[in-house]
Amino acid sequence: MGLTISRPDCRLLNMSSNLKKISELRRVPIVPVRGSVVFPHTDTLLSFGRTKSIAAVNSAFQEDKLIAIFTQKDPRTANPELEDLHVVGTVATITQMMSTDGEIHTLIRGQARVKLVEIIAHNPFSIGMVEEIPEKVDDSPDIAVLAKKLQELFKRSINLGKQAEIMTVMKLVAGGVEPIELSDQIASLLEIKTAEKQKLLEEIKLKDRLKAVLEYLAKEVNALEVERTISSKTQKRFEDQMKKAMLREKKKTIEEELGEMDEGGEITGEEFREYKNKIKLSGMTGIIKERAIKELKRLGEMSPNNPEGAYIRNYLDWLCDMPWSKLSSNDVAMKKAAKVLDDEHYGIEKAKERILEFLAVMKIKKENKKKDKGESHPTILCFIGPPGVGKTSIGRSIAKALGRKFVRVSLGGIRDEAEIRGHRRTYVGAMPGRIIQGMKTAGTKNPVFMLDEIDKIGTDFRGDPSSALLEALDPEQNREFSDHYLELPFDLSQVMFICTGNMLDTIPAPLRDRMEVITFPGYTEAEKFQIAKKFLWPKQLEVHSLVDRKLNISEKGLKEVINSYTREAGVRNLERNLASIARKVARMVAENKKYPKNVEVKNVRKFLGSKRFTSQIAEKKNEIGMTTGLSVTPYGGEILFIEVSLMPGKGKLTLTGQLGDVMRESAKAAFTWTRSHYYDLGLKENFSENIDVHIHVPEGAVPKDGPSAGVAITTALVSALTGIPVKRDVGMTGEITLRGRVLEIGGLKEKSIAGHRAGLTTIIAPKENKKDLDEIPEAVKKDIKFVFAEEVSDALKVALTSWPIKIKTVAKYTPMSEVLMAN
Numbered sequence: 001m002g003l004t005i006s007r008p009d010c011r012l013l014n015m016s017s018n019l020k021k022i023s024e025l026r027r028v029p030i031v032p033v034r035g036s037v038v039f040p041h042t043d044t045l046l047s048f049g050r051t052k053s054i055a056a057v058n059s060a061f062q063e064d065k066l067i068a069i070f071t072q073k074d075p076r077t078a079n080p081e082l083e084d085l086h087v088v089g090t091v092a093t094i095t096q097m098m099s100t101d102g103e104i105h106t107l108i109r110g111q112a113r114v115k116l117v118e119i120i121a122h123n124p125f126s127i128g129m130v131e132e133i134p135e136k137v138d139d140s141p142d143i144a145v146l147a148k149k150l151q152e153l154f155k156r157s158i159n160l161g162k163q164a165e166i167m168t169v170m171k172l173v174a175g176g177v178e179p180i181e182l183s184d185q186i187a188s189l190l191e192i193k194t195a196e197k198q199k200l201l202e203e204i205k206l207k208d209r210l211k212a213v214l215e216y217l218a219k220e221v222n223a224l225e226v227e228r229t230i231s232s233k234t235q236k237r238f239e240d241q242m243k244k245a246m247l248r249e250k251k252k253t254i255e256e257e258l259g260e261m262d263e264g265g266e267i268t269g270e271e272f273r274e275y276k277n278k279i280k281l282s283g284m285t286g287i288i289k290e291r292a293i294k295e296l297k298r299l300g301e302m303s304p305n306n307p308e309g310a311y312i313r314n315y316l317d318w319l320c321d322m323p324w325s326k327l328s329s330n331d332v333a334m335k336k337a338a339k340v341l342d343d344e345h346y347g348i349e350k351a352k353e354r355i356l357e358f359l360a361v362m363k364i365k366k367e368n369k370k371k372d373k374g375e376s377h378p379t380i381l382c383f384i385g386p387p388g389v390g391k392t393s394i395g396r397s398i399a400k401a402l403g404r405k406f407v408r409v410s411l412g413g414i415r416d417e418a419e420i421r422g423h424r425r426t427y428v429g430a431m432p433g434r435i436i437q438g439m440k441t442a443g444t445k446n447p448v449f450m451l452d453e454i455d456k457i458g459t460d461f462r463g464d465p466s467s468a469l470l471e472a473l474d475p476e477q478n479r480e481f482s483d484h485y486l487e488l489p490f491d492l493s494q495v496m497f498i499c500t501g502n503m504l505d506t507i508p509a510p511l512r513d514r515m516e517v518i519t520f521p522g523y524t525e526a527e528k529f530q531i532a533k534k535f536l537w538p539k540q541l542e543v544h545s546l547v548d549r550k551l552n553i554s555e556k557g558l559k560e561v562i563n564s565y566t567r568e569a570g571v572r573n574l575e576r577n578l579a580s581i582a583r584k585v586a587r588m589v590a591e592n593k594k595y596p597k598n599v600e601v602k603n604v605r606k607f608l609g610s611k612r613f614t615s616q617i618a619e620k621k622n623e624i625g626m627t628t629g630l631s632v633t634p635y636g637g638e639i640l641f642i643e644v645s646l647m648p649g650k651g652k653l654t655l656t657g658q659l660g661d662v663m664r665e666s667a668k669a670a671f672t673w674t675r676s677h678y679y680d681l682g683l684k685e686n687f688s689e690n691i692d693v694h695i696h697v698p699e700g701a702v703p704k705d706g707p708s709a710g711v712a713i714t715t716a717l718v719s720a721l722t723g724i725p726v727k728r729d730v731g732m733t734g735e736i737t738l739r740g741r742v743l744e745i746g747g748l749k750e751k752s753i754a755g756h757r758a759g760l761t762t763i764i765a766p767k768e769n770k771k772d773l774d775e776i777p778e779a780v781k782k783d784i785k786f787v788f789a790e791e792v793s794d795a796l797k798v799a800l801t802s803w804p805i806k807i808k809t810v811a812k813y814t815p816m817s818e819v820l821m822a823n
Contacts, residue, residue, distance in 0.1 A: 283325030385520025388570020417463030455501030522569025569636025637754030649692025660705025
């Protein structure tokens, strides 16, 4: 029978086939197994393929048929030693054996738990010294109770579908099995990890082993019950579907026999009648209604199991939910509109005036609609301004004034054209674009539709979303806006589109051409004070449930928040700081602590901490080689300082501060003008040959560009070369040419507001910008003196502490300390 291997020299002591109780150490062939545990009192079928295991089984079968089975700690170990085996195993009798090519299959019967003491031989197979582990059985009545529970739970598991050999089941269910044998038999049938079975084998206290087996079996029974519940529900659902499918086919056949089919060919039924009613009430006309009916016919002819049916239902739902003919009242009352805008927004008078003009034209068009042969298309408004100045909220106010629905869609970061036009229905999970989704949300054909952050639309390989917006925003095309999902024209001509953004430059020119731009400037300190007093503070009291506490904030306290804790064009940070104060007071109220009824400056500093901002100008002094420039960013106007430093060198010009190409060219032009006017500045002809010039604009992490810093750079350069200080409270803006002319710039309004916020008293601007003075708020013009320069010399007269140059100096490079002493 297969391979025959002789015993090693050390002979085994004879052991009877029924294995009398071992009272001392015995030599037994050791057979390691992987991934399984053999229990006493159980019959187990094992297959062996390793050379040593085959030799041990063959030798034992030819002698007394006894082997000791031990489980490996790591199944991946090929030749396990003593330390690689679990110490506790089972001595077993080989009852049957069969050999095949390279393997041997055995049926063994577990006899007793044994402990592996040592391995005394390794070749041709392992032989070890083992010691029987006696069972610890007490006389407690709990053992009988636990055994009975275990037997009943096993019966229940078999009824729920647990797999086991029929003879084992009959033996355990019939009863009469000793608790020791019962615990081992059921433990061997548990579907648990090998490590957990090994723990059960090592448990010598019968009571504890019964409890552990009972716990594992209870978990299996629970899992089997859940599985049976799921299976029964699944089976019932399948039977219900088959039943409904059969009834539908019968119903279809009966309706065909009775001729109960309408002229269009759609099948009558509850679902189809519902869709027909939706199509009728949706206001569809023409090709739109034809498409809906056609899709409904397709749905009726499909099998209930066709997955395309879900796509058609979704498409029909979109068609039926779209506002094809629903309109809001659109009641344009000029007094009401003006009141709503004034009540909800302080300042921005120009923007409110333009909006009222827009609404007035809309009202006249509505009144003359019957007389006019055709209806003119509305203008698309575009609000441009820094964050927090009320662009989005004024859109809500317009909708409120008109009595229309308001829809807001944020376009920031969109790069996929399908976000605007939708996806084709051939794609899984296809949806309409944001325009159509917004119209469905509005539920009317004429909402106020706000496209927020239109300046932040991106472009990449997925298309250009801004180009997709052209059709929606073009008054000549949006009567038949086509969405890829609907594939039907939708009329957007009655929608009032409002776009918002922070910058106009990043909006593509074709899109910008279709819109009328309304600029929202930053707020002055006085406007911020009124906004905070009338709107923001009452809002925070309501949000934090402090209205009944009669909490007030003094004027000085409010100005302290504006001046020392915020520096922005809008009022968002101002609102956040007021909310912080309200939260601090709310906590004091909740903790029954004394709180200030009137928030003063000292309370503001206590609640908000130390000052975050100080005047950018007030604490400075007149300095040589440093000027104050003015710039415009997407977040409003800002001031920037320009510094010039001289050092020994050979006429090299260094520019730092992350300057753009245009600003670098302005600096080079300023240096050239200075060199060409050396005589007027009191400098030697060859002054630039002995010095290097370094021009720096602080806040180097912030990119800066544009030509409007030309005057400021020139003034700083002249100051550094002549040693004449620049007045600290003078700001300047303007582009210069090589001949010294000061050219027009943009954003004078925003720059002036920024200068006013920083504490400037004089602003130098190009003469051609004098026309923009009307747009500057009166509060700014009251505090700031405007000087309009035509030539650089006009700016130098105002900006420098003394002009013109009286003493011709600087034959060679002179240290700045000596220049200051000389002046």
